[in-house]
Amino acid sequence: MGNQLFQEARRFVEMAKTADPAERSSAVEKAKNALSSAYANSTVAEQSQLQEMQNELEQVK
Numbered sequence: 001m002g003n004q005l006f007q008e009a010r011r012f013v014e015m016a017k018t019a020d021p022a023e024r025s026s027a028v029e030k031a032k033n034a035l036s037s038a039y040a041n042s043t044v045a046e047q048s049q050l051q052e053m054q055n056e057l058e059q060v061k
Contacts, residue, residue: 006046009038013053016060024060031057 012031019027035057039050 003042003046005038005041009034009050009053013057016057028057028060
């Protein structure tokens with residue numbers, strides 16, 4: 001099944017990357033919150049992947 005919070009973070013980051021410009025700010029904030037929640041409850045390997053997702057999110061802004 002995997003880490004549900006990790007999967008949710010991944011989904012929100014993908015949504016932010018493809019969001020319309022008018023909705024991008026809101027999508028980025030949701031993704032940031034999801035990443036934060038997932039990070040606290042993840043393994044070291046997942047944390048590394050979450051950091052990569054955070055970097056991708058920074059490019060979206």
